[in-house]
Amino acid sequence: xxxxxxxxxxxxxxxxxxxxxxxxxxxxxxxxxxxxxxxxxxxxxxxxxxxxxxxxxxxxxxxxxxxxxxxxxxxxxxxxxxxxxxxxxxxxxxxxxxxxxxxxxxxxxxxxxxxxxxxxxxxxxxxxxxxxxxxxxxxxxxxxxxxxxxxxxxxxxxxxxxxxxxxxxxxxxxxxxxxxxxxxxxxxxxxxxxxxxxxxxxxxxxxxxxxxxxxxxxxxxxxxxxxxxxxxxxxxxxxxxxxxxxxxxxxxxxxxxxxx
Amino acid sequence: xxxxxxxxxxxxxxxxxxxxxxxxxxxxxxxxxxxxxxxxxxxxxxxxxxxxxxxxxxxxxxxxxxxxxxxxxxxxxxxxxxxxxxxxxxxxxxxxxxxxxxxxxxxxxxxxxxxxxxxxxxxxxxxxxxxxxxxxxxxxxxxxxxxxxxxxxxxxxxxxxxxxxxxxxxxxxxxxxxxxxxxxxxxxxxxxxxxxxxxxxxxxxxxxxxxxxxxxxxxxxxxxxxxxxxxxxxxxxxxxxxxxxxxxxxxxxxxxxxxxxxxxxxxxxxxxxxxxxxxxxxxxxxxxxxxxxxxxxxxxxxxxxxxxxxxxxxxxxxxxxxxxxxxxxxxxxxxxxxxxxxxxxxxxx
Amino acid sequence: xxxxxxxxxxxxxxxxxxxxxxxxxxxxxxxxxxxxxxxxxxxxxxxxxxxxxxxxxxxxxxxxxxxxxxxxxxxxxxxxxxxxxxxxxxxxxxxxxxxxxxxxxxxxxxxxxxxxxxxxxxxxxxxxxxxxxxxxxxxxxxxxxxxxxxxxxxxxxxxxxxxxxxxxxxxxxxxxxxxxxxxxxxxxxxxxxxxxxxxxxxxxxxxxxxxxxxxxxxxxxxxxxxxxxxxxxxxxxxxxxxxxxxxxxxxxxxxxxxxxxxxxxxxxxxxx
Numbered sequence: 001x002x003x004x005x006x007x008x009x010x011x012x013x014x015x016x017x018x019x020x021x022x023x024x025x026x027x028x029x030x031x032x033x034x035x036x037x038x039x040x041x042x043x044x045x046x047x048x049x050x051x052x053x054x055x056x057x058x059x060x061x062x063x064x065x066x067x068x069x070x071x072x073x074x075x076x077x078x079x080x081x082x083x084x085x086x087x088x089x090x091x092x093x094x095x096x097x098x099x100x101x102x103x104x105x106x107x108x109x110x111x112x113x114x115x116x117x118x119x120x121x122x123x124x125x126x127x128x129x130x131x132x133x134x135x136x137x138x139x140x141x142x143x144x145x146x147x148x149x150x151x152x153x154x155x156x157x158x159x160x161x162x163x164x165x166x167x168x169x170x171x172x173x174x175x176x177x178x179x180x181x182x183x184x185x186x187x188x189x190x191x192x193x194x195x196x197x198x199x200x201x202x203x204x205x206x207x208x209x210x211x212x213x214x215x216x217x218x219x220x221x222x223x224x225x226x227x228x229x230x231x232x233x234x235x236x237x238x239x240x241x242x243x244x245x246x247x248x249x250x251x252x253x254x255x256x257x258x259x260x
Numbered sequence: 261x262x263x264x265x266x267x268x269x270x271x272x273x274x275x276x277x278x279x280x281x282x283x284x285x286x287x288x289x290x291x292x293x294x295x296x297x298x299x300x301x302x303x304x305x306x307x308x309x310x311x312x313x314x315x316x317x318x319x320x321x322x323x324x325x326x327x328x329x330x331x332x333x334x335x336x337x338x339x340x341x342x343x344x345x346x347x348x349x350x351x352x353x354x355x356x357x358x359x360x361x362x363x364x365x366x367x368x369x370x371x372x373x374x375x376x377x378x379x380x381x382x383x384x385x386x387x388x389x390x391x392x393x394x395x396x397x398x399x400x401x402x403x404x405x406x407x408x409x410x411x412x413x414x415x416x417x418x419x420x421x422x423x424x425x426x427x428x429x430x431x432x433x434x435x436x437x438x439x440x441x442x443x444x445x446x447x448x449x450x451x452x453x454x455x456x457x458x459x460x461x462x463x464x465x466x467x468x469x470x471x472x473x474x475x476x477x478x479x480x481x482x483x484x485x486x487x488x489x490x491x492x493x494x495x496x497x498x499x500x501x502x503x504x505x506x507x508x509x510x511x512x513x514x515x516x517x518x519x520x521x522x523x524x525x526x527x528x529x530x531x532x533x534x535x536x537x538x539x540x541x542x543x544x545x546x547x548x549x550x551x552x553x554x555x556x557x558x559x560x561x562x563x564x565x566x567x568x569x570x571x572x573x574x575x576x577x578x579x580x581x582x583x584x585x586x587x588x589x590x591x592x593x594x595x596x597x598x599x600x601x602x603x604x605x606x607x608x609x
Numbered sequence: 610x611x612x613x614x615x616x617x618x619x620x621x622x623x624x625x626x627x628x629x630x631x632x633x634x635x636x637x638x639x640x641x642x643x644x645x646x647x648x649x650x651x652x653x654x655x656x657x658x659x660x661x662x663x664x665x666x667x668x669x670x671x672x673x674x675x676x677x678x679x680x681x682x683x684x685x686x687x688x689x690x691x692x693x694x695x696x697x698x699x700x701x702x703x704x705x706x707x708x709x710x711x712x713x714x715x716x717x718x719x720x721x722x723x724x725x726x727x728x729x730x731x732x733x734x735x736x737x738x739x740x741x742x743x744x745x746x747x748x749x750x751x752x753x754x755x756x757x758x759x760x761x762x763x764x765x766x767x768x769x770x771x772x773x774x775x776x777x778x779x780x781x782x783x784x785x786x787x788x789x790x791x792x793x794x795x796x797x798x799x800x801x802x803x804x805x806x807x808x809x810x811x812x813x814x815x816x817x818x819x820x821x822x823x824x825x826x827x828x829x830x831x832x833x834x835x836x837x838x839x840x841x842x843x844x845x846x847x848x849x850x851x852x853x854x855x856x857x858x859x860x861x862x863x864x865x866x867x868x869x870x871x872x873x874x875x876x877x878x879x880x881x
Contacts, residue, residue, distance in 0.1 A: 045498075048502065049501075050498050050501065050502070068506075069501055069504050069505060069506050069507075070504040070506070071504075072502075072504065073502065073503055073504025074504070076502075077502065078498075078499070078502040080496070080498055080499055080502075083495050083496045083499055084496075085494060085495065086352075086353075086356035086357060086358070086494040086549075087358065087494050087544065087549030088544065088548070088549055089494065089548065089549055089550070090271035090272075090273065090548065091271055092269075092270070092271030092272055093271065093272075093273070093491075093548065093549075093550060094495075097491060097492055097495070097503060098503070100503060100504050101504070124270075125271075126269075126270045126271035126272070127270030127271040128271070149503065299680045299684070300678070300680045300681045300683075300684035301680045301683045301684035302684060320708055320709060321683060321708045321709075324683075324704060324707045324708040325679075325680060325683055325708070328704055328707060329679045329680050329683075329704055330680070443805075443806065460676065462676055462677070462678050462679075462698065462701065463698035463699075463700045463701065464700070465700040465703070465704070467700075468700070574678065574680065574681075577672075578678075578681055578684060579654060579669055579670070579671045579672070579678065579681030579682065579684050579685055580657075580670055580671050580672030580673075580678065580681055581672055581676070581678040581681060583676075
């Protein structure tokens with residue numbers, strides 16, 4: 001279980017997170033949603049130890065601030081938003097950076113990068129130069145690297161965690177679904193997934209739990225069906241939104257309403 | 261790049277890089293042997309070896325030329341070349357930019373300021389000795405590198421434009437410091453400084469090498485331990501941290517290694533330019549940017565190039581000598597310009 | 610008595626080989642002295658500063674005397690190296706000595722006694738007789754002294770270089786100061802040793818009646834027009850009177866056998 005209590009984060013003397021509580025469970029896909037500037041990415045960065053924070057973050061019972069980076073890297077992997085690459089690495093070389101700790105020493109280590117690439121739909125891309133890929137392809141290559149880092153969702157009974165910052169932002173609809181399914185599969189296999197999302201419909205379709213943020217606080221949390229109501233969403237985003245239920249799936253989808 | 265697709269394991273340049281390392285190692289041995297055999301005095305290495313093996317004894321003049329002139333010069337050249345090239349590769353990895361170079365961004369100038377301090381003020385200090393100049397050069401290089409990193413890095417992101425401009429400012433500042441000292445220097449010190457600035461291995465001796473050598477070696481030995489971290493760092497500091505790298509510690513060690521190597525190299529050889537930027541660039545084209553191979557390959561190619569340049573410097577105007585900095589600048593500057601032209605459009609500052 | 614016997618014995622054993630036949634000279638005055646002693650044919654190499662007599666420039670050039678190369682020196686197969694006190698770097702000369710090639714360092718003294726001492730040291734190192742040269746130089750100095758006694762005193766400044774308008778002038782203890790004294794010229798710049806850049810105000814305050822420079826080309830050259838246009842030099846009596854003298858640097862500052870003549874030329878050019 002990932003648990004944050006009374007979390008405060010300030011950047012440039014401006015308080016971005018104003019004392020929020022957050023919980024995510026292993027085995028579930030938890031999505032963080034909210035309008036621009038509500039603090040989604042800041043929350044993710046605090047949860048992964050990238051930003052200094054006040055308060056407490058516990059990952060499966062241990063205090064995050066007491067973890068060494070090399071131990072932490074064995075328990076969770078993080079996909080940041082965009083990262084310009086400094087040098088002309090090949091796709092294989094980038095993905096292989098995800099081989100850390102025990103995975104790197106395992107017998108199948110040589111074959112794993114290829115399999116990770118296949119899972120994100122980049123078969124045969126090993127020899128391409130990373131810098132020459134399209135934005136979406138680069139994002140998926142990074143996802144393959146991150147997947148490799150926590151290849152087994154559960155190790156010795158302990159779950160491993162994936163933190164994804166807008167994993168589908170630059171992707172076409174086909175690859176959006178592929179990546180969301182991948183995250184869902186990781187959670188189904190016992191791992192924990194925390195993803196910052198923009199697309200409410202994709203979130204509604206795949207998330208097990210939703211955390212809706214507004215202005216550095218949590219506005220609502222729970223199952224998508226419970227959080228995504230006309231009232232809550234319209235308040236959070238400051239615009240008229242209508243939640244509907246489609247005939248077959250039984251999930252919800254959100255329709256923007258033209259101004260009255 | 262097309263050839264990459266036809267290798268057994270596409271995208272895996274490690275086999276090619278290993279081959280390149282062996283080839284460079286062999287090339288270094290060969291260059292070293294030629295460098296020992298070539299010189300103004302026309303002492304023939306095979307002849308000396310034959311005399312020595314047959315027990316005839318080697319003449320005093322031959323022995324001094326080989327063991328006290330050419331050999332320490334060979335080793336110094338190799339260490340200076342390796343140090344400058346590895347420092348360049350480390351800097352570029354640390355700043356995540358292929359244009360970072362100790363010479364371009366003022367680290368050498370800082371080391372130079374330290375060295376000049378020691379040369380000019382050395383006489384009035386209560387302590388000193390042969391360790392003073394390399395130590396002062398190291399401190400100068402370290403200071404500039406630290407300031408540079410502080411100025412150009414905000415929230416884990418290094419702004420390269422800031423870095424280059426700050427480097428220019430710091431180099432100018434170091435230059436001004438040098439100017440103040442030069443105004444204090446007497447005529448003899450002044451002319452020494454001029455020649456020292458051009459870069460030369462002419463004053464090399466075992467005594468100097470025994471002081472600067474271990475410092476350069478320490479920097480070279482530290483470098484390979486940073487290779488994995490630098491690979492991860494090319495994704496950005498945050499990504500490196502998430503991959504389990506202790507980013508802050510890696511940065512400190514890298515800065516120390518660069519300052520030590522460049523400081524000692526500058527102290528013993530003066531201003532030798534372009535090795536640090538041209539060598540890693542060429543190698544990235546050949547074997548890719550993986551630092552596990554790039555760092556040792558830079559050490560080898562840097563050593564080969566500097567030994568070669570020193571050979572040219574020793575022989576071309578014999579019995580006089582050309583300052584080696586002139587040779588490296590003559591050869592390095594056009595290559596650097598060519599690299600820039602080639603990359604135009606791909607690299608943005 | 611015993612040491613004399615030893616010297617004699619050594620002389621008998623090593624006598625014929627003692628005369629140094631392959632000599633490298635580093636330092637312009639030393640080259641002049643070797644030539645004046647009639648030992649020019651023994652030279653096998655010289656440094657860049659050795660340019661007189663002109664025949665010496667045909668010898669292999671070992672580079673600038675402060676940046677010599679050990680192997681370059683040894684490649685000429687020398688059995689003696691005559692080196693100015695300025696020659697170096699010290700590591701190079703130490704390496705050459707390690708091959709049992711003697712390196713004789715000869716100090717420069719910017720006085721009559723200094724010149725004579727140099728001649729003696731060179732002659733001793735070459736095992737030649739210096740009597741004739743000594744007598745000639747001593748005579749020249751005596752004539753110079755006589756002329757000096759009759760000359761009117763002049764205040765002058767020596768400018769080593771003026772690159773970028775920055776005037777590098779001679780203080781005390783330099784060759785320029787030495788030749789000024791020999792020529793009976795008062796150095797208008799006082800208060801420091803060696804060459805230093807002078808501020809414009811200090812230049813005006815020095816108020817030299819004459820300016821002495823070396824014949825140069827390129828950046829360091831300073832034309833009469835530039836001197837008159839210079840904010841400080843233009844205000845000096847020297848510029849107003851046009852008393853600006855350029856002389857060959859090696860001749861003027863060498864402190865060799867030609868020094869009395871150089872001092873005399875300087876005196877004549879500025880005197881009256």
